[in-house]
Amino acid sequence: MKQLAVLGILAVLIVLGVKCAPGQHDEGGHNGSHHLLEQLKYISVDSLNYEFSRFDQVDKEKLVQIHQLVEGAEQFLIPDRMAEMKSYPCSNCHSKSLEALQAGKAPGEKKSHWDIEIVHAKTVTMQCTTCHDPKNFNLLHSLTGAPIEFNHSYELCGQCHSTQQKDWLGGAHGKQVGGWAPPRVSQTCTGCHNPHKPAFEKRLPARLNTEWLK
Amino acid sequence: MLFDLFFKTRKPVEEDLPQASDGCGSGNCGCKKTPEPTTAEPDGYDMKLGKTMNRRAAFRQMTAGLLAGAGMVQASCSATSTGDKREEGQLKWEEYFKKNYRLMTDEEKSKTVERLERLYEINTGKTINVSTNGAVENVLYGYAFNISKCQGYMDCVNACVKENNQDRSSQMQYIRIHEMENGQLNFDDADDNYFHEVPAEGHFYLGTQCYHCENPPCVKVCPVGATWKEDDGIVVIDYDWCIGCRYCMAACPYDGRRFNWQTPEVPEEEVNHTQHYLGNRLRSKGVMEKCTFCIQRSRNGKNPACVEACPTGARIFGNILDPNSEIRWVLENKKVFRLKEDLGTEPKFWYYMD
Amino acid sequence: MQVFVQFIKDGFQSATKGNFTYHVWMATLTVLMLLGTFAYYIQLRDGLVVTGMSDKVSWGLYISNFTFLVGVAAAAVMLVLPTYVLKDINLKQAVLIGEGLAVAALIMCLAFVTVDLGGPARAWHLIPKLGYFNWPNSMLAWDVIVLNGYLFINITIPLYILFHHYQGKEPNKNVYLPGVLISVFWAVGIHMVTAFLYAGLPARPFWNSSLLGPRFLASAFSAGPALIILILSFIRRYTDYKIPNTTLRKLALVTTVAAQINLIMLISELFKEFYSPTHHSQSAVYLFFGLHGKTGLVPWIWSAISLNVIATGILTFHTLRNQFRWLALACGLLFVAIWIEKGMGLIVPGFIPGSWGDIVEYTPSLVEIMVTIGIWAMGAFIFTLLVKVAIPIELGRVRFGKRE
Incomplete structure (x- = not known):
């Protein structure tokens, strides 16, 4: 009788052990002993046919394709900034060159864009004309004087911020626009950063976190 | 005295006594209720257990209690006409006996949606x-x-609450932003309740929510299979199947789950009417809920509300099976990490730095 | 069949007749049950918000009591083994009481789980086939099976035996012995499964310990028999039911050994948590010493440990244990100590600190306490009824066709 009892207890425990020991590794089909990222290398997806695209969320007409900056890099889409700028082309007002403007200024007359405060590097490094073309106000220009359109300001920013540009080209920097589905649409640099004051500003959070608002 | 002692510590409940028994409990809880600001009014408990109640009322309450214990008494919400009331009762009855969502045929799914x-x-x-x-x-x-x-900035939290019809009265939130000191990734010293200008000097911010684990411990423990992982990796809950045992809550290592301790309240004008059965449809009291990667949005190609609301682009979402997606680039090119990886839960939520 | 109907009738008669104290006792329990029902009504109406639980500490008094009572139920039947299988007559009187206690404890367990549910009306989802039973994955599904199975076994065996004694017959050993054997393994099973319920959660390092199951058993086999000793002492004092000293002594021995083992395990746990504390020891630190100025559980655990040590000390010394006054005192202390240990000392600290290190403390609300008292009253009520029916039959006072 005693032996029977002991055997019985063992049997119960073994059954319990077998039933409970292995975790659920077969759900969903993406599991196994390898890490998810490791597995991703071996998963080949035959087709990605979505019934939706980012064009459902954003107007295709208001997007422009970026220039190919690196060999083989994806040429994704960014918002058409020039179409959004309120007083573009700039030459509507600034019809004269910068020198002519400066020369013809009456004493006490306010400078154009006097309200713009530049908080972007030191003045020894940057000033207005580092980015803006003093000869053609409708354009930006690179450090070597090559013209850059306002839509493609990333070419300008990337001269200094090359690591950020690399992340942006890949997809780690820059807000996604219009969802997650292809084709890729991202914010351009100036979509989030004010070029004259690129750092994000301090402000109060939109709400309290886990505490009740009184 | 003792009564006060215990009840004062509780969160305020806006329901007041006379309305209490027309319980807007089951299924769908959009029932009216523009909660009056309860100023000096005594709350439900004071009125029930305090000195204001006479003996007869107490007896009535007690009898009602017995009835409620014996069988579930579910009166219907205030309806416009008796016909509607009967229809509502019928619909609720059918809703009560419906199946687990996973076992429903397409026809049954459309039927329950029609009823809802x-x-x-x-x-x-x-x-x-x-x-x-x-x-x-x-x-x-x-x-x-x-x-x-x-x-x-917490714009994500606001967007999430709005999109997903979370209970306003208990201020339920799926996302938590932890303010951490530079130099350590230490949750013990993190501040989850900050309210000062951000970003604070010498600090960084880390958001947590449901990680939609590939090996979700919450799914394994649910005794009724009311929560599961969909084929696209989203861990969902059938709100009408959940019995509210909160075992999943104990099993989640990430504080990803929330429980409706009371009837959730969302003012009608703030309700998001575009809903998904497994997503942001209105919940009843006593059931679990959590982040669903905004299933009602993501399955239509949109980004979750938090991703869309983030002003800094700190949140990236996408299909990790798509080799050309942004998320895939991040996973392959940035130094990514996940939290509590040693638990083997395989979260599909990665952190990275510039 | 006719015999059975008469059996029920006589049982009902035994249950409803009694002296003044008995009626006062039952009336008090009824009042407490009604109060509990009223509190539960409030909880049903407003939701679990009326309890002290929160998203951070999502299980509290209910689940604590559930866990403790599973232990009581399991231990009650461990007395069965020596009696029926090893033919140790000394415990025979204890067995029926034990099984009655198991039934009462199990019903309380089920009640505690039910009141803890957010949607008790949807509990039918747990019924296999009709609902969706996540077995064998969910340990809670296992628990539903083992608890209900155990309840079934513990109702049928005593019923079979009583029914035979009622007719003046000896019950057939070949019928009930297999059931008895199963119930013994089952008893170990219910407590192990309940321990696995917690031990299987890596999310809660405080519970995620391989010692949890054995420790549950050890504590159960001290708290359960301790309660039975108290009950038997009471019964033999106030009824004619003869319970020999040797029975109590044997039970006391079981209690003592289990309590000693429990203490050793406690020391082992304390050593592991505090010799080289890791991040996983935070819950233990909070429990024993408090964390970041929050010390809600410290008084609880230290009173539990002091009671436990004192009780085990009394039990360890033969001279003290053999004096029934001291024995009763020790059993009482032990019972309370283990009740605290399972609740405020195990379930609650498992949630503190929370997943992200936040410390949210837990205090049961009045509604919660009232419901809990109500369920305990229900358990006592059921147990009293069972004993009230069983004892006259066992004494031979109530027999089919005759009644003294």
């Missing part, structure tokens, strides 16, 4: 649209969070 939409119409006069869209083929959702970029 009709119930909402009866109660509010407004229409909702409840989707039952399934997983998109060859999609496995993943999420990346840039801890260098997050500034702690």
Whole structure:
């Protein structure tokens, strides 16, 4: 009788052990002993046919394709900034060159864009004309004087911020626009950063976190 | 005295006594209720247990208690006419006996959606649209969070609450933003309740929410299979199947789950009418809920509300099976990490830095 | 069949007749049950918000009591083994009481789980086939099976035996012995499964210990028999039911050994948590010493440990244990100590600190306490009824066709 009892207890425990020991590794089909990222290398997806695209969320007409900056890099889409700028082309007002403007200024007359405060590097490094073309106000220009359109300001920013540009080209920097589905649409640099004051500003959070608002 | 002692510590409940028994409990809880600001009014408990109640009322309450214990008494919400009331009762009855969502045929799914939409119409006069869209083929959702970029603005939290019809009275939130000191990734010393100008000097911000684990411990423990992982990797809950045992809550290592301790309240004008059965449709009291990567949005190609609301681009979402997706680039090119990896839960939520 | 109907009738008669104290006792329990029902009504109406639980500490007094009572139920039947299988007559009187206690404890367990549910009306989802039973994955599904199975076994065996004694017959050993054997393994099973319920959660390092199951058993086999000793002492004092000293002594021995083992395990746990504390020891630190100025559980655990040590000390010394006054005192202390240990000392600290290190403390609300008292009253009520029916039959006072 005693032996029977002991055997019985063992049997119960073994059954319990077998039933409970292995975790659920077969759900969903993406599991196994390898890490998810490791597995991703071996998963080949035959087709990605979505019934939706980012064009459902954003107007295709208001997007422009970026220039190919690196060999083989994806040429994704960014918002058409020039179409959004309120007083573009700039030459509507600034019809004269910068020198002519400066020369013809009456004493006490306010400078154009006097309200713009530049908080972007030191003045020894940057000033207005580092980015803006003093000869053609409708354009930006690179450090070597090559013209850059306002839509493609990333070419300008990337001269200094090359690591950020690399992340942006890949997809780690820059807000996604219009969802997650292809084709890729991202914010351009100036979509989030004010070029004259690129750092994000301090402000109060939109709400309290886990505490009740009184 | 003792009564006060215990009840004062509780969260305020806006329901007051006379309305209490027409319980807006089951199924759909959009039932009216523009909560009056309860100023000096005694709350439900004071009125029930305090000195204000006479003996007869107490007896009535007690009898009602017995009835409620014996069988479930579910009176219907205030309806416009008796016909509607009868229809509502009928609909609720059918809703009560419906199956686990996973076992439903397409026809049964559309039937229950019709009932839910009709119930909402009866109660509010407004229409909702409840989707039952399934997983998109060859999609496995993943999420990346840039801890260098997050500034702690909490716009994501607001967007989430709004999008997902979370209970306003208990201020339920799926997302938590932890303010951490530079130099350590230490949750013990993190501040989750900050309210000062952000980003604070010498601090960084890290958001947590449901990680939609590939090996979700919460799914394994649910005794009734009310929570599961969909084919696109989203861990969902059938709100009408959940019995509210909260075992999943104990099993989640990430504080990803929330429980409706009381009847959730969302003012009708703030309700998001575009809903999904497994997503942001209105919940009842006593059930679990959590982040669903905004299933009602993501399955239509949109980004979750938090991703869309983030002003800094710290949140990246997408299909990790798509080799050309942004999320995939992040996973392959940035130094990513996940939290509590040693537990083997395989979260599909990665953190990275610039 | 006719015999059975008469059996029920006589049982009902035994249950409803009694002296003044008995009626006062039952009336008090009824009042407490009604109060509990009223509190539960409030909880049903407003939701679990009326309890002290929160998203951070999502299980509290209910689940604590559930866990403790599973232990009581399991231990009650461990007395069965020596009696029926090893033919140790000394415990025979204890067995029926034990099984009655198991039934009462199990019903209380089920009640505690039910009141803890957010949607008790949807509990039918747990019924296999009709609902969706996540077995074998969910340990809670296992628990539903083992608890209900155990309840079934513990109702049928005593019923079979009593029914035979009622007719003046000896019950057939070949019928009830297999059941008895199963119930013994089952008893170990219910407590192990309940321990696995917690031990299987890596999310809660405080519970995620391989010692949890054995420790549950050890504590159960001290608290359960301790309660039975108290009950038997009471019964033999106030009824004619003869319970020999040797029975109590044997039970006391079981209690003592289990309590000693429990203490050793406690020391082992304390050593592991505090010799080289890791991040996983935070819950233990909070429990024993408090964390970041929050010390809600410290008084609880130290009183539990002091009571436990004192009780085990008394039990360990033969001279003290053999004096029934001291024995009763020790059993009482032990019972309370283990009740605290399972609740405020195990379930609650498992949630503190929370997943992200936040410390949210837990205090049961009045509604919660009232419901809990109500369920305990229900358990006592059921147990009293069972004993009230069983004892006259066992004494031979109530027999089919005759009644003294």
